[in-house]
Amino acid sequence: MATARLGKKVTDNFLTCSICFETYTDPCTLTCHHTFCQRCITKYIQTRPDAVHSKTIPCPCCRQDTKVPNPSRPVEEWAGQIKPSIIIQGLIDTLRTEEHVPETSSTCCTICQQIGETTPGAMWCPECEVALCDRCVKTHRVSPTSQDHDLCDLSSRSKDRRRVKCTEHKSNNVEFHCKDCQSE
The missing domain is CATH 3.30.40.10 (Zinc/RING finger domain, C3HC4 (zinc finger))
Structure with a gap:
């Protein structure tokens, strides 16, 4: 709250x-x-x-x-x-994610909720911004549109960085790193 x-x-x-x-x-x-x-x-x-x-x-x-x-x-x-x-778009995306996803790991699977089920979520997809149950995780990992998404445990999703896509090269994520030591 x-x-x-x-x-x-x-x-x-x-x-x-x-x-x-x-x-x-x-x-x-x-x-x-x-x-x-x-x-x-x-x-x-x-x-x-x-x-x-x-x-x-x-x-x-x-x-x-x-x-x-x-x-x-x-x-x-x-x-x-x-x-x-x-940076402003990243802040907006982060706030939207935090507002729409409860902080506990008892979040229901977003996909299952659409068909009226309340299956507990197990993983979080930051790309799609959805919680997934074990069954839906398997489908998500084999789907051609989402197989390259990095899923994270629901409890660690707030630590996951929001990916920003390059406006010119739509398939590339914008990466931030130190020019001197190359660390992120």
Whole structure:
């Protein structure tokens, strides 16, 4: 319960778009460091003829301009050219995972719940964000779409790092490591 309240405070204060007042969807950060939903900033640009003319994105908060890397592309694609905010997206994903998955290992299998059963979960798939019973684990491990997912024990799922996919190379996870010693 305390985790949910903390998550709500973090979401309300740091993970909410100042245009739509919702939790960010595809957050992108302008050069002034203000962050918005990609969809919201796209709609905002379309209402600003001066932005289209100058080929920049004026920040809705501070009005500082962000240069569009490839302004010859359609205006609808400009916000998509801004680097995504993977840290903010990671925070959103982590909070959603913690809010929707109880802390105890007595969690029921997500798949079995969909067919009306309450089978105790045994493993957690951080990729699919589902709890799995022993029977469903076997199916998950042989399914072509999920056979490469690293499952973890339900009690250790909170320690598992959220994987962030590369926006350009969709099949690759973004990896973080020290440049000097190469440790993660």
